[in-house]
Each structure stands twice: as structure tokens, then as C-alpha cells.
Amino acid sequence: MSAVVFRRNGWRARSHPAYWAFVTHRLSGLLLTAFLPVHFLVLAQALNGPAALDSVLRWTEQPLVRFVEWTVVALLAIHLIGGLRLLAIEWLPRHGWRNSRRSLAVGAVLLVALGFALALSPEST
């Protein structure tokens, strides 16, 4: 019953902004889901007192870890903005969201604004 009886689309059919938004949203969500348990376990170190948490926090000052951290923050911002776009498309019918370019422009503007906020807050290293 599950024999392939039809042809499927390739990258040419998927080359448009709303599809990229979908892929970005899905992949960022997946990566964040993988990150969360790690985050929780690190925080649980606080149970062992500030000294234990401090030693973990010192480990996180390594450049690679810093990079991963800010990547996670970026993924969070991206997933948030993408999610707000979806909530708007689904729940705000009167705003003409049929034009995916328009909704993506709003999403992009919000993302850039968030990026400025990110850039303007100095990192610890």
C-alpha cells in the first residue's frame, strides 16, 4: 500500500521564502529541543552550591561554548519571530497575510531589530 506511486517535489518547487521560513522554523525548534535538557542539567548544578555552578560557568567561558551559547540565543530569537509570524497568519485574518512576502518582511524587520539588541549588549568575553 505504501509503494511509491507518485513523483515528489525537489528543491526547485521549494525555492520560495515561505518554504525557507518553514524549514528555518522547524530546524531551529528541533535544535532548541535538543539544547533544553542540557540547559536544565547545567542549571541543576546550582543544587550543589554556588561553587559547583561557578565551575560550570567557568567552563562555559571557553570560546567554543560561548559561540554555541550565542547560536542558541540566535536560534531562540529566530524561532520566536517565526512563531509570531505563524500566529499572526493563523489568528489575524484581516491583515492580508496571504502575501507571504509581506509577513516575511515584518518577520525580517523584527529579527533585525532583535539582532541590534543582541549586538548592542556587550558579551562577557
Added chain:
Amino acid sequence: MSSDRTLEVSVWRGDVAGRFAAYRVPRHANQTVLDVVIHIQRELDPTLSYRFACRVGVCGSCAMTVNGIARWTCRTHVNKVAADGRLELAPLAHLPVIRDLVTDLRPFFDKWARAGGRFQGKTTRHDPLAVVRPDAPERRVVDAAIECIGCAVCYASCDLVAWRPDYLGPAALNRAWTLVNDARDGARAERLAAVAGDAGCHACHTQMGCSKRCPKHLSPTVSIAGLKRLTARAAWSGAL
């Protein structure tokens, strides 16, 4: 390398396990992809199977995959899609391939029916005529989505159709939306039950391939979002 006067055309031959065959077709200044297909079948290879009817963009029969994207071949100018003189023609995606460029649209229309795509009136011929104001909000919503002619380009352009075999698809859901908003229709509760869930509107992830590729510039995305809102409210209130 093709000259300005010819097109190198790759055409799918056989069933879903077939292959592309190459043809060389004269190129003209004003030429649609349908012209190219007709030329191949009439002048080069009479065994090629394909569909068309009106050839002027009102019937949707000529829908197929052109350079990887679902289009109406009668309304696709060669100059728009074959800048480098190459064309690749394949049958529509997500439908069983009967032969060459012809697909079986029965799954598409079966899902149309399963989504409740048939109007069911509440009155009889003995009742007064229904009055539906064209500027009523619900009618505006219906008018924005009513022009669908069931060509299956949206169905072929949606990944969820491939990923979820039960998914009713954008056209069926779009039609259901027009009926749910039809003031004369009497089957609202059944319709919402038919379109709710993972086989219905909730499978849509707003990829918007449907809205992008619809040759009539409809937006099933908007219709499906409307169904999401209605079914959510119905589930919340216990009506669903």
C-alpha cells in the same frame, strides 16, 4: 548548447518508474509550453500522452511539472521558463502517474469529497430565495476563494500531501472553507468535523506552496487558517 531557434526538451516517459526522453523542438517568439508538448506529440512522437482542453487558461487540464514547478502549460510562456533553451516536463507530483505526462486525479477529487466539498442546502424550492449580500463579510471571504477549478497545482505543490498520505490537501480545504462560510449551507458541523485534525487543516505548516503556485492567485493558506480558527473554537466550545 541549443541555438536561439530550438529548445532542448526533456519529457517524462512511462509510469512513475519511467525516465526522461530528449526532444529538440523549434523555438518561436510567442510560444507556450503547451505549444511545445503539442508539437512533440504531433510532429515527433505520437506515443506521448498528455492532457489539455481549453488551451486558454480556464480549465486547468494542462497542469504538469515544468522545470520542477507545477504550472498550467497553456499559460506558461517558454520565454519565462526556458531562458537557457532547456525545458523539463514531468507529470504533476503527488498523484499516481498513468503514463507520461498524465496523472490520475481520483485521489485529489476523492479528498475533495471527503472534505465535504458538496453544497447542502437548508431550504426547498418552495421556500423564498436565499438573499446573500455580496458585500457581507462572509460572502467576501467566500468570493476570495471560490474561483478554484480543481486543477491540482496546489496539491502537487504541497509537501504535506507527500508526507501525510491522508492529508486532504489545499484545494479540498479551500473548497470546504467556501462552503462553511456560505450562509445557505446546512452542513456546517459535519464540515468542521471533516476538516479538523491531522488529515485536515491542522496538517498545514504554512509552507505556502499552494498560494504561491495557484494559477488563479487564490490563497488556500488563508482558507486553511480560517478553518483552523473555526475548528479550534468548535473544539473549545465542545461543538466539535
Added chain:
Amino acid sequence: MTEARRQTLLWLAQRASAAVLAVCVTAHLATIFYVAREHLGAAEILDRTRGSWMLAMFYAVFVVAAAVHAPLGVRAICEEWLGWRGRPLDRATLVAAALLLAPGLGAVWAVFA
């Protein structure tokens, strides 16, 4: 309960938890920026968080919303990209929720209690 109703309610839970997370994530991002800008260490952070019931409740809600939202998102991926269906899928979703809820609430306890 019909499948249609169940799946509609799951979708609604996804969207509702998304709305809650939108608020929580924004607040959390602002907090992260503040902590980074002020170069706060562990002792300073714990000073501000320990015993704060308001913050504890906020982050508990955050964890619960994430434990609803993320598993449902991963569930869709498993259905659509891996072809999973039925009971194995439901079980995997519940396991994912548990794997987020337990460590998450444990972290809230560790930081705020």
C-alpha cells in the same frame, strides 16, 4: 473523543503554549542580556533568584509551556519526516515531555528554592 477533536485540541495546546512561550522567551532573552551586560557570576545570580517565589512561578510556567510545545513540535517531525504513526508516536511524545518537565522543574527548584 473523536480523533478530529483530539488532534484539534493538541493543535490548540501547541498554539497556546507558543503564545505563553512568546512572552516567557522575550522576558528570558531580556534577562540573559542583562546578566551578560552586568557580568553576573553564579553567586550573584543565585542571590537574586533564591527564595523568589515570583521568579520561581514564572520559570515553572515557562518549563511547563516548553514541555507542551517542544514535544508536539517534535511529534510533527516524527510523523512527517520519519513516518511514525499511532501508539509509538504517542509514547515518544510523552517521553519527550517527561524528559523536559522533570529536569526543567528540577532546575527551577535548584535555582529558585
